[in-house]
Amino acid sequence: MIFNKGISIVLSGLFLLFLMLLFSSVSVMFLNGGLIPVMGVVMFVIFYFITRVFYAYLRNDDKYKNNKKISSDMPGERYITKGESDIKKVFVVVWVLVILILTATSLWLYSFNNALI
16 A cells, blocks of 8 residues: 555655654753754754655555656556555554644643743
């Protein structure tokens, strides 16, 4: 099962947002000092490559292979998912969405409790 290219880009963006929110909440709670911006840039580069791997996971399976030169999408073809249903991939997508909401909520509550808002 593969996801549509647009949906895969949006889900990868949400995954990157999740990673950045997770790093922000951990760094705000446990780290002090001037190294946080430097660590943030380094972690952003690492998270970018992790997000690219996640995008490739959403766009590839055993039957369909997508890369810069080869695409399994036909011109004019419209779909949300293509191929045999894969419950693991659906679980990962739902997990990313739920954890993103929980991470954003926890960071918001932390900043609200510490009078940062």
